[in-house]
Amino acid sequence: MKDTVIISLKTSAVKAQELAEHMDADFVVYSPEVFGRAFEEYKQIIAVMSTGIAVRSAAPYIHDKWTDPCLVVVSPDFRYAIPVLGGHHGGNDTAKRLEQIGLHPVITTATETRNLPSVESTAEERGLEIINKDSTRAVNAGILDGNVAIHLIEPPAIAIAPPGVSVLIKKGEYIVGIGCRRGTGKEEILHALASAFSKAGIAKEDVLAYATTEIKKDETSLIQAVRELNGNLIFVDNAFIKAEHPPSASRALDKLGLPGVAEPAALALSKRKEVIMKKQKYGGVTVAVIR
Numbered sequence: 001m002k003d004t005v006i007i008s009l010k011t012s013a014v015k016a017q018e019l020a021e022h023m024d025a026d027f028v029v030y031s032p033e034v035f036g037r038a039f040e041e042y043k044q045i046i047a048v049m050s051t052g053i054a055v056r057s058a059a060p061y062i063h064d065k066w067t068d069p070c071l072v073v074v075s076p077d078f079r080y081a082i083p084v085l086g087g088h089h090g091g092n093d094t095a096k097r098l099e100q101i102g103l104h105p106v107i108t109t110a111t112e113t114r115n116l117p118s119v120e121s122t123a124e125e126r127g128l129e130i131i132n133k134d135s136t137r138a139v140n141a142g143i144l145d146g147n148v149a150i151h152l153i154e155p156p157a158i159a160i161a162p163p164g165v166s167v168l169i170k171k172g173e174y175i176v177g178i179g180c181r182r183g184t185g186k187e188e189i190l191h192a193l194a195s196a197f198s199k200a201g202i203a204k205e206d207v208l209a210y211a212t213t214e215i216k217k218d219e220t221s222l223i224q225a226v227r228e229l230n231g232n233l234i235f236v237d238n239a240f241i242k243a244e245h246p247p248s249a250s251r252a253l254d255k256l257g258l259p260g261v262a263e264p265a266a267l268a269l270s271k272r273k274e275v276i277m278k279k280q281k282y283g284g285v286t287v288a289v290i291r
Contacts, residue, residue: 002026004094005038008048012076016048019074022101036061039069044090046098048074051082058085065089066133066271074103082106088120116143119166122150128168131209131234131269135166156227160235169232172208174200174276174289177266179212180222181284189225192282200277200289209234211265213241213258240268246288248279266290 004025008016013029020027023046028034030049038045039061047054054073062068062085070086072094081098083091087109095105111118119136123129130136142148142164153159161167176196180189197204210226212219214235226233238258246263258264262279266288274291 001041003042004044004046005042006046006048007034007038009053009076012048012078015078016074019046019048019078019101023097030057032057043069044094045069045071046074046094047071048078049076051084055084070094072098074098078103080104080106083108087112088118092121111140111143114144118143119168123168126168127171129171129208131167131169131232132161132163132165133271135163138164139166158223163237167234169209173206174202174208174291175266175270176207176210177212177262177264177279177286177288177290178210178222179261179265179279179286180216180219182219184219184221184284186221186225186228188283189222189285190228192285192287193225193229195282196277196280196287196289199280202276202289204229204231207231209269211236211269213256213261213265214238215256216261234265234269236265236268241265244268246279247275250279262286262288263290 002025004023006016006020006025006027007030009030017027025046035057051073054071058071065086068085070089070091071084072091073082073084081095081103083095085091087107092107092109092112095107099105107113109118119130119139139148209232211234212222214237216222217235223233241258241264244259244264244267246260246267248260248263250260267273267290270290272291276291277289279286279288
């Protein structure tokens with residue numbers, strides 16, 4: 001299966017199939033249920049039809065811009081390519097690729113219309129991931145005002161960034177939440193993480209970030225353990241942790257006033273909120289894996 005699918009009305013099927021060959025994409029004829037399957041199976045959707053049909057067909061399946069496929073509408077006369085969803089997440093680039101075969105890309109994202117970068121495009125160009133996704137609205141607005149700087153921090157280092165700063169780190173699929181008793185040793189934490197990786201069926205290379213509560217920011221052993229794994233440790237603001245609803249009960253509610261540590265900290269940073277492994281206790285360490 002390809003990453004991209006072309007969905008076309010029957011009246012445009014012949015030219016749409018030619019487009020699918022050019023884009024190395026799958027091709028399907030439009031039907032009422034086809035968008036539901038496409039949202040589950042593809043990273044990019046190119047819809048050869050009116051924008052109205054495409055928007056109404058996609059609307060029931062739209063979740064959020066971080067997990068939805070990008071949607072580019074190609075007008076039935078094959079003159080225009082219009083990114084409708086996910087412009088910053090591949091839609092604009094797809095429209096520009098279609099320009100190579102004579103279509104006119106209609107770009108509407110604010111930064112691109114002014115030939116400015118966005119947080120998303122900056123991350124994509126560098127092969128990085130945005131860990132605090134809620135920051136992008138404020139930062140992209142700042143880019144439009146011309147007052148956003150990019151700072152590269154060389155390791156080893158600890159970065160403390162407020163919500164209005166977008167943090168870009170190496171790509172990965174999973175957030176690993178960690179809670180530990182005060183004073184837990186580095187080796188115990190590393191053993192717990194290795195056991196959790198085995199149980200969840202993931203490799204440390206698949207981890208986007210390790211997450212814990214801001215209360216743990218002085219836990220030297222935890223910092224050292226994650227550094228030894230060449231990972232990124234994020235101390236999540238407790239306000240974000242309190243906003244989550246983890247699947248497991250936790251005594252942290254009584255001790256720290258939090259709904260937990262490992263699960264809600266990981267949920268706060270995850271893209272899909274998909275629980276791969278509920279919190280597991282390994283001695284004085286608790287680990288959860290969220291996708």
